Structures are given as C-alpha cells and as structure tokens.
Amino acid sequence: MEDLSLWIYIAMFGVAFVAGFVDAIAGGGGLITIPMLMAVGLPPHVALATNKFQALWGTAMASWHFARSGLLDFRSVFIPSLWVFVCSGLGSLAVLSISPEYLRAVIPFLLIAIFLYVLFSRGVGQSDRDAKLKPFIFYFIFGAAIGFYDGFLGPGTGSFWTFALVAILGLEMKKAVAQTKVLNLASNVFSFIVFAFSGNILWLLGITMAIAQIIGARLGAAMVVKKEVHFVKKVFLIAVFASICKLIYDLVK
Known part of the structure; x- marks a missing residue:
C-alpha cells in the first residue's frame, strides 16, 4: 500500500500543512485530512491510522510552542493529561463492543450549542474569569467525559475542550487553545499506540504528512x-461551523 504515486505525497503534504495550521489555532484538522486520505483511495481504517500518526506531530509542535511562549505550563496539565489518557483508552476499548452511531447523531447538536454560546456570549474568552468549578473537579469530570469520547468517537474533541476551558474553568481563549493541544495530545497517544500495533499506518506517507504538520502547527501556534x-x-467559530456542516453532511448522505 506504500507504493503510492508521487503526486499523492505532494498533495497530502499540502493538505497536512493546512490542517496543522488550522488545528493549532482552533482544532478540526482531522476534518481536513481524513476525507482527503480517503479521497486518494485509502481504506477507512488505514486513513484513520495514518491520520492519527501524522496529527500527533502537529499537536506536539503546537504544545511545545505554546509552552515556550508562556501560554502553557506543562506542570499544571500533567496530571489531567494522564487522566485523559486513561479515559481515552477506556473509550477506545468501549468502541469495540458498542456502536458509536447513537452518539454520532448527537455531536452536531452539541457543537451547534457551543457555536451559539461563543457567538452570542459577550466577552467570552476575552480574559481570564472566575472558574465555576475547582480545577481538580473540572479535570476529573471533563477529563473523563471528553477523554472517553475522544477514544470512542473523536470529532469535535478540540472544540469541546476549548469551550469547557473557557466557559467552565474561566480561561482566556488563547490559554484555552494552548491547553487543548496538550489534552488532545494525551488522548491521541493511546489511539496511536493501538493503530501502531494494528499495522494499519502507512509510515512513509505518515512521515511526509507529519513534516508538513509540524511546519503548519508551528506557524498556526505563532499566529495564536x-x-x-x-x-x-x-x-474557532469558523472551525466549529465547518465541523457542524461536515458532520451533518455525513449523517444525511
């Protein structure tokens, strides 16, 4: 399967660059790369596995840049990240025995609620505000829920994290985006491990896209x-709206 045409590698390099750039700012990179991987002929499981590998590098680069820029303190999210990792693993195991179709139908409506809240709430994310929950309780609840969801299904995870960090924990939008990258990275690592052992990753294509992801994520994080x-x-609003449209299209097609 690695004997792909040169044009596919070139095209997917460009796709991964754009996805890394957008994902570093507002999430949703997978909604760009996964359809394109499938469009060039990759089976769904191979597309998902290869996408998970290349996306890890963009998320890691964005996290590193946010930490260097002072928007992120790794120590403050280390324990929550471990909890998210565990819960995403439980989600990945659950999806093997439970159909995700019921949950898939609900996600667009949750994203619509997030979109409307952020759009019409005055001053939301403009500056740090008082948290509605203590950090320990917040990360315990949302780490379990969003981490499990990411391992179980995945679309919109970045949007859910950013919204929760802004609306519940009271973080300013830029800080929320920075923390989202680390928490996303934690939940994605388990899926990558599963895919790596499954033998479904196209390593050469994945490495090609990973290089582009690193470049795009670096520029996107710098933009933030x-x-x-x-x-x-x-x-963020544009990315959430695009996610809503894509997920609704997938439901009705």
Whole structure:
C-alpha cells in the first residue's frame, strides 16, 4: 500500500500543512485530512491510522510552542493529561463492543450549542474569569467525559475542550487553545499506540504528512500567540461551523 504515486505525497503534504495550521489555532484538522486520505483511495481504517500518526506531530509542535511562549505550563496539565489518557483508552476499548452511531447523531447538536454560546456570549474568552468549578473537579469530570469520547468517537474533541476551558474553568481563549493541544495530545497517544500495533499506518506517507504538520502547527501556534483574542475566537467559530456542516453532511448522505 506504500507504493503510492508521487503526486499523492505532494498533495497530502499540502493538505497536512493546512490542517496543522488550522488545528493549532482552533482544532478540526482531522476534518481536513481524513476525507482527503480517503479521497486518494485509502481504506477507512488505514486513513484513520495514518491520520492519527501524522496529527500527533502537529499537536506536539503546537504544545511545545505554546509552552515556550508562556501560554502553557506543562506542570499544571500533567496530571489531567494522564487522566485523559486513561479515559481515552477506556473509550477506545468501549468502541469495540458498542456502536458509536447513537452518539454520532448527537455531536452536531452539541457543537451547534457551543457555536451559539461563543457567538452570542459577550466577552467570552476575552480574559481570564472566575472558574465555576475547582480545577481538580473540572479535570476529573471533563477529563473523563471528553477523554472517553475522544477514544470512542473523536470529532469535535478540540472544540469541546476549548469551550469547557473557557466557559467552565474561566480561561482566556488563547490559554484555552494552548491547553487543548496538550489534552488532545494525551488522548491521541493511546489511539496511536493501538493503530501502531494494528499495522494499519502507512509510515512513509505518515512521515511526509507529519513534516508538513509540524511546519503548519508551528506557524498556526505563532499566529495564536501574536494575534488578539478576537482573531482566535473568529477562527474557532469558523472551525466549529465547518465541523457542524461536515458532520451533518455525513449523517444525511
């Protein structure tokens, strides 16, 4: 399966660059890369596995840049990340015996609620606010719920994390985006391990896309650091809206 045409490697390099850039700012990179991987002829399980491998590198680069820029303190999210890792593993195991179709139908409506809340809530994410839950309780509840969901199904995970960190924990939007990257990274690692042992990753294509992801994520993370919060909020809303459209299209086609 690795004997793909040169044009596929070139095209997917460009796709991964764009996905890494967008994902570092607002999430949703997988909604760009997975359809394109399947469009060039990869079976769904191979597309998902290869996508998980290449996306890890973009998320790791964005996390590293956010930490260097002062938006992220790894020590504050280390324990929550371990909890998310465990819960995502439980989700991955559960999906083997439970159909995700019921949950798939609900996700677009949850994203619509997030979109409307962020769009119409004045000042949301503009600056740090008082948390509605203590951090330990917040990470215990949302780490379990979102981590499990990411291992179980996945679409919209970044949006759910950013929304929860802004609306419940009271973080400013840019800090929320930075923490989202680390928490996403933690939940994705388990899936990558599963896919790596399954033998479904196309390593050469994955490495090609990973290089592009690193470049795109580096530029996207730099954009988050340099731009004002309202820019990040606009990109977040666009990404959530695009996710809603894509997921609804998948349901009705």
